[in-house]
Amino acid sequence: MSDRIAAAAKLAPSASLTVEEVLRVRHWSEHLFSFAITRPPSFRFRSGEFVMIGLPGGEGRPLLRAYSIASPAWSDEIEFLSIKVPDGPLTARLQLVQPGDPIYLGRKPTGTLVADALLPGKRLFLLSTGTGLAPFLSLARDPDIYERFSQVVIVHCVRRVGDLAFREELESQLAGDPLVQDQALLQFHYLPTVTREPFRTEGRIDALIDGGRLFGHPLTGAEHFDPATDRIMMCGSMAMIRDLQARFAALGFREGSNAAPGDFVIERAFVG
Known part of the structure; x- marks a missing residue:
């Protein structure tokens, strides 16, 4: 055998x-x-x-x-x-x-990184490190997301350029996707960033926020996070999530859940 x-x-x-x-x-x-x-x-x-x-x-x-x-x-x-x-x-x-x-x-999938856990908004920021990109790959190819939000942004932070998984697909704005390619061409944006090797965008997500680079072209709207229009999902390192969770709470963002939709969500099953 x-x-x-x-x-x-x-x-x-x-x-x-x-x-x-x-x-x-x-x-x-x-x-x-x-x-x-x-x-x-x-x-x-x-x-x-x-x-x-x-x-x-x-x-x-x-x-x-x-x-x-x-x-x-x-x-x-x-x-x-x-x-x-x-x-x-x-x-x-x-x-x-x-x-x-x-x-x-x-047999039973579950989780809080779903559109139903967020209130309606204009811009959806999907902030990820490492394998935290995974749920956002799913969401970015869901037609419903483009009906709910006018702009969908994946931010993926990794240590090395080689760790930018699915980079070509995301840089192409999901070209060839059978359901969302037309909407993604107009509404989807991808911002990869690297912390330990030279790359066109370098630094952690908090540094991109502080320096305004997270809100650069081709994004439209305010060059800062606004709880009136922006919705946020976070997945990845616990340090990143803790830091940004505190930052968003201080700005007036409320955490959402399946039972009570809010302005931002994290996957608590992974962060405790």
């Missing part, structure tokens, strides 16, 4: 998990990779949500972690973006998956 067949034999669906197949894997750098898996017909989610995925663990128990879904809600497959952690219990093995390999998928 081959290693792959043996691995498949250890995975069985349950009341909370389905078993899916890895379709493709892309290694962006030594720190980052993405992979897509099959989507069961019964699986429904809102763009921006997360779900549990995993592999067999010790004593026959699944080893599971929460991952934001990077593909839009209309996609026939489910894509994820992950860091590579050499000694991570799940990540060390997950980064080795290949097309055809089996993987666990949770």
Whole structure:
């Protein structure tokens, strides 16, 4: 029996998990990779949500972690973006998956990085570091977002240029996307920034805010955050989220949730 067949034999669906197949894997750098898996017909989610995925663990128990879904809600497959952690219990093995390999998928996605948790506004800022980009890849390809907001901005901060995953797709303003390419050409903006290598935009997100670079061309409107018109989602490093959360609260922004929509949201499942 081959290693792959043996691995498949250890995975069985349950009341909370389905078993899916890895379709493709892309290694962006030594720190980052993405992979897509099959989507069961019964699986429904809102763009921006997360779900549990995993592999067999010790004593026959699944080893599971929460991952934001990077593909839009209309996609026939489910894509994820992950860091590579050499000694991570799940990540060390997950980064080795290949097309055809089996993987666990949770049956119940959830999360607060969804449009329903925000009040209506004009500009939507999606502020991310590292793999925090994932839910915003989903949201940026959702036609509903362009009906709700006149401008949609992804800010992605990484340490090295090679970690700017999906850079070409985002720089093209999602050209070729079957549902949003026309709207994205007019309404979508992408601002990548790097902190440890030379790049056209350098510095952390707070530095871009302070220096006004976050609001530069082609963005229109105020050159600062305004709770009357701006809505914000944040995902990534806990330090970034804590700092910006305090900043936005001081400006009068109110945190939202599925039950009580507000001016900004974070994914509390990841930050505690």
